[in-house]
Amino acid sequence: MLNVLQDDTVNPVEQFLRTDRMPHIWCPGCGIGTTVNSFARALIDSKVDLDSIALVSGIGCTGRVAGYVKLDSFHTTHGRAIPFATGLKLANPKLNVVVYSGDGDLSAIGGNHLIHAARRNIDLKVICVNNLIYAMTGGQTAPTTPGHATTSTNPYGTFEPAFNLPALVDAAGAVYVARWTTFHVRQLARSISEAFAKKGFSFIEVISPCPTLYQRRNKMGDGLDTMKYYKEASKVKNGAPTNEVGLTLNGEIAVGKFVDRERPDYQTLMRAQYVESLGERYIEVTGNAEPEMECACG
Amino acid sequence: MKTATMKADPRGVLTGTHFLDGDHACCEGALAAGARFAAGYPITPSTEVVERFASRVPTVGGSFIQMEDELAASIALQGGVWGGAKAFTVTSGPGFSLMMEHIGYAAMTETPCVFVDVQRGGPSTGLPTLPAQADMMQARWGSHGDYEIIALCPNSPQECFDLTITAFNLAEEYRVPVMFMMDEVVGHMTEKVVIPPADQIEVVPRKHTKKSVEDYLPYGTNGDLVPEMAHAGEGYKFHVTGLTHDERGYPNMTPATQDQLVKRLQNKIRNAADRICLFEEDRLDNAEVVVVSYGITSRVAQRAIDMAHERGLNVGKLRLITAWPFPDKKISGLAQRVKAFVVPELNLGQMVREVERAAGGKAKTLAVPHAGGGVHNPEEILKAIVEASRC
Numbered sequence: 001m002l003n004v005l006q007d008d009t010v011n012p013v014e015q016f017l018r019t020d021r022m023p024h025i026w027c028p029g030c031g032i033g034t035t036v037n038s039f040a041r042a043l044i045d046s047k048v049d050l051d052s053i054a055l056v057s058g059i060g061c062t063g064r065v066a067g068y069v070k071l072d073s074f075h076t077t078h079g080r081a082i083p084f085a086t087g088l089k090l091a092n093p094k095l096n097v098v099v100y101s102g103d104g105d106l107s108a109i110g111g112n113h114l115i116h117a118a119r120r121n122i123d124l125k126v127i128c129v130n131n132l133i134y135a136m137t138g139g140q141t142a143p144t145t146p147g148h149a150t151t152s153t154n155p156y157g158t159f160e161p162a163f164n165l166p167a168l169v170d171a172a173g174a175v176y177v178a179r180w181t182t183f184h185v186r187q188l189a190r191s192i193s194e195a196f197a198k199k200g201f202s203f204i205e206v207i208s209p210c211p212t213l214y215q216r217r218n219k220m221g222d223g224l225d226t227m228k229y230y231k232e233a234s235k236v237k238n239g240a241p242t243n244e245v246g247l248t249l250n251g252e253i254a255v256g257k258f259v260d261r262e263r264p265d266y267q268t269l270m271r272a273q274y275v276e277s278l279g280e281r282y283i284e285v286t287g288n289a290e291p292e293m294e295c296a297c298g
Numbered sequence: 299m300k301t302a303t304m305k306a307d308p309r310g311v312l313t314g315t316h317f318l319d320g321d322h323a324c325c326e327g328a329l330a331a332g333a334r335f336a337a338g339y340p341i342t343p344s345t346e347v348v349e350r351f352a353s354r355v356p357t358v359g360g361s362f363i364q365m366e367d368e369l370a371a372s373i374a375l376q377g378g379v380w381g382g383a384k385a386f387t388v389t390s391g392p393g394f395s396l397m398m399e400h401i402g403y404a405a406m407t408e409t410p411c412v413f414v415d416v417q418r419g420g421p422s423t424g425l426p427t428l429p430a431q432a433d434m435m436q437a438r439w440g441s442h443g444d445y446e447i448i449a450l451c452p453n454s455p456q457e458c459f460d461l462t463i464t465a466f467n468l469a470e471e472y473r474v475p476v477m478f479m480m481d482e483v484v485g486h487m488t489e490k491v492v493i494p495p496a497d498q499i500e501v502v503p504r505k506h507t508k509k510s511v512e513d514y515l516p517y518g519t520n521g522d523l524v525p526e527m528a529h530a531g532e533g534y535k536f537h538v539t540g541l542t543h544d545e546r547g548y549p550n551m552t553p554a555t556q557d558q559l560v561k562r563l564q565n566k567i568r569n570a571a572d573r574i575c576l577f578e579e580d581r582l583d584n585a586e587v588v589v590v591s592y593g594i595t596s597r598v599a600q601r602a603i604d605m606a607h608e609r610g611l612n613v614g615k616l617r618l619i620t621a622w623p624f625p626d627k628k629i630s631g632l633a634q635r636v637k638a639f640v641v642p643e644l645n646l647g648q649m650v651r652e653v654e655r656a657a658g659g660k661a662k663t664l665a666v667p668h669a670g671g672g673v674h675n676p677e678e679i680l681k682a683i684v685e686a687s688r689c
Contacts, residue, residue: 018537021548054530056377067537067549072530074380075539075549076373077403083337083370087377087385088530090361091335095381095531116366274356283309283359285334287382287531 013040016050018070025064029215029223031182031208032062035129036069038185039100042192048096055098056085058105060136061210062129065100079109082117085124092287093267096196097123103130103144107163111143118172118201122266125195125202128165131210132247139213146249150217164246165205166258175200177242177259181207183230184255191257200265207253218249301471301502306330306463308496309358318491320458320484321346324414325354326493327462328386332501333412334360335378335385337371339393342426343482344416347388368393372400376409380538382529384466384504386412390482391420394433395440402441403540404475405563408517408525410504412465414478416485417593417644419670429482430670431593432645437477438622444560446567448574449477449622451592455489461619467502468574472566473524479621481644483594483673511535516547517559523566567623576619577628585614587686588632589640590653592618594673599642602679611687621649629656638686642666642679662689 017040026032043050050071057066059078066073076084085097099106106114106128117124133151134140140153143163150157166177176198178191188206195202209215209226220226230253237245238256245254264272274282310329318326325347328336334355338348352362360383365371371387378385389397394415404411417433419425437449448468452458458480465476507514507526516536517525528534541549542556567574578596580603582588587606591599596617606613616632618625629639629652638661641650646667654663666682668674 018548050535051533052531054380067539070535072532072535073537074377074530075537075541077399077540080369080373080400083365083374084377086363086365086370087335087337087374087379088381089377090363090374091378091381091383091385092529092531112366113370116370270361278356281357283357285359285361 012044013037016040016043016070018068021068024068026061027212029209029211029226030061031131031206032065032129034182034185035127035188035206035208036065038188039127039192041189042196045189046193046196048196052094053096053098054085054088055100056081056088057099058101058110060102060105060134061131062100062102063105079105080113081105082110082113082124082126086117086122089123090267090285093285094287097125099124099126101128102135103128103132103165104134104142107165107168108143114169115172118169118174118203120266121173121175121200121263123199123201125192126204127192128203128205129208130165130205131208131214133210133214135210135213139210139217146247149214149249162247164242166203166245167242169201169203170242170259173201173263174203174259175261175263176202178257179205179207179245180255181230181234181253182209183227183234187255200263207247220250303467303500303502306496306499306501307332311493311496311499313493313495316491316493317488318455319346319486319488320452320455320480321416321486322350323455323458323491324462324478324480325350326491327459328412328466329354329358330459330493330496330499331463331466332384333386333466334358335375335383336362336387337365337374337378337385338362338388339365339368339371341390341393343418343485344388344390344414346485347414347416368396369400372397372413373403375411376400376404376407379409379411380530384470386414388414388416390416390418391433392423394436398436398440401447401475402443402445405441405445405447406540407538408473408563409475410469410473412462412469412476412478414480417479417481425671427482428671429594429673430644431479431481431595432648432670434479434621434645434648437479444564446564447475447477447622448472448567448620449479451479451618451621452484453593453596453617454484455487455491458484459491459493463499463501467500470502470504471524472570473505473527474567477622479593481594515545517543518545519562523562523569571623571625572627574620574623575625575628577625578615578617578619580615582614582616582632584612586612586637587640587683588614588616588636589642589679589683590616590618590629591642592621592649595642595644598674598676599679601676602683605676605680606683611683613683618649624652624656626656629653630658630660633657633660636661637689638662638664640664640666640679640682640686642668642674642682644668644670644673662686
């Protein structure tokens with residue numbers, strides 16, 4: 001059950017938004033705002049200290065999330081949200097670092113960082129809004145675009161095979177992998193809450209419509225039609241082998257929690273190695289200001 | 299206005315007299331300056347800097363991570379800065395090329411950090427183990443858009459130590475990425491390096507805001523053009539973006555905001571150029587010819603200058619320690635009274651263009667180019683000095 005504020009005239013997620021930046025840039029029917037709503041619900045549910053959260057985005061429509069949330073937030077360069085987030089986490093291990101970006105940003109230009117962060121099992125919560133194309137730039141083919149879909153750069157239909165993102169990050173070592181659509185707002189919020197409770201590399205894929213560029217070009221109707229499609233085509237397959245959850249044009253969408261396992265995260269391994277090798281000489285990074293910073297009096 | 303400084307954290311200072319190469323001395327300089335995070339990717343001839351850092355930093359309360367490429371290294375270090383650490387990365391030509399976008403990001407977001415470039419011969423893979431000074435223009439102009447950076451050029455392992463501290467201090471004072479432009483020879487030559495006690499090392503702390511959460515404007519300034527910083531996790535809930543932004547840090551893509559922001563990013567460095575520019579000079583008072591050099595080439599040039607003095611030529615020395623911002627005022631002042639500048643460098647003509655521009659036609663400028671892979675023969679520079687003397 002979600003907590004609801006006493007004052008029912010106030011949207012309970014408003015406290016997490018930079019309302020002075022509204023209206024946002026997302027199109028009518030776009031799913032990104034819906035994912036932000038679920039993210040905010042997860043913040044309420046998980047009771048995580050908001051001051052401890054840093055949210056990092058790359059570039060693209062989803063990359064704009066960083067600018068709308070009332071959190072320490074970083075809108076970085078294209079594809080590089082994960083390595084930026086890695087630096088944040090290493091410098092201040094107390095931070096809860098969330099990466100919130102799109103499929104093109106995370107799996108194409110940022111694909112190398114995605115697999116290496118999963119391999120390291122660095123403690124990041126990655127929310128990947130997958131609208132199956134590059135939306136901000138006008139609907140070009142992405143590594144996630146299913147075969148035969150029409151895009152601005154494959155006007156006769158795509159023919160290159162697409163990434164199955166859950167399988168990719170599972171193979172690379174992620175400890176938590178889930179997929180939902182923007183129809184599954186409560187399930188998505190629950191998965192994000194679970195990721196906050198999980199130490200290590202978590203990856204949540206959210207299938208999301210781009211009515212302006214993907215749905216329209218592929219004659220899939222408007223935002224409402226897409227919700228109906230998501231509702232009908234989604235099959236909950238918790239624990240499904242990730243190599244079986246690839247997406248097809250207009251086909252079934254496997255959703256659920258596919259991976260939830262334990263594996264020591266990067267900083268736990270780092271600490272163990274240094275303690276073993278250096279003993280008492282090891283001075284752990286605490287995330288507190290350096291002594292020289294505290295007396296910045298001059 | 300004097301910048302507030304404080305004494306170095308003694309944990310990072312390896313006080314004593316050492317026999318170090320430039321790469322290792324640079325690492326010790328970074329530790330003494332307070333660097334507690336580095337992200338790197340291996341590349342010759344720079345890797346020794348982070349190898350030493352990886353060995354030393356777990357004992358001083360910091361961390362090193364080897365990233366999957368230079369794009370990752372150059373942005374991970376900025377994450378480290380916003381997480382509260384002083385941070386840097388180290389690379390050479392091909393890696394420096396990959397880092398360009400993030401030098402622009404650091405300039406735009408005013409992330410204080412240091413990029414060390416141990417220059418090798420290029421273009422492309424070029425000469426991985428041999429020197430050049432051919433990244434000087436890339437250091438200044440390599441990222442897109444209008445911006446300013448600071449670049450320093452050490453000419454010895456001792457300076458690799460001393461000036462790395464200066465680089466971190468300038469980065470913090472102006473909230474700007476500082477390019478530390480070493481070269482393969484300076485990086486790999488081994489000499490005496492004296493590291494003073496921590497209480498004799500001045501470091502500039504982060505310009506951290508003392509304002510309350512309510513009063514804090516992430517990109518507001520108080521007349522000195524350099525905004526105050528907050529770190530993630532402190533409750534300020536600030537926003538940082540590479541988009542054109544207003545004082546709140548919010549994207550605001552209008553010509554007016556662009557004009558205000560980009561001019562401030564330029565002016566905070568340009569207006570302080572006299573304070574930032576460091577150089578070493580000798581016998582300039584009555585000089586007819588001035589040899590302008592930097593980095594390893596300045597040491598070869600010194601030999602040529604000595605030879606010229608033995609021949610009775612009236613030659614002065616100007617060694618650029620700060621390459622960027624370029625010391626326009628110094629060169630244009632000298633141009634009023636000298637016949638010519640001689641500019642040897644390990645490239646086919648980069649900083650010589652700046653000398654020529656600053657001289658404004660008042661004095662001649664003679665380039666002594668070298669494509670890299672070795673250093674000049676002092677006779678080549680002497681020949682140019684002799685020719686310049688006849689102007």
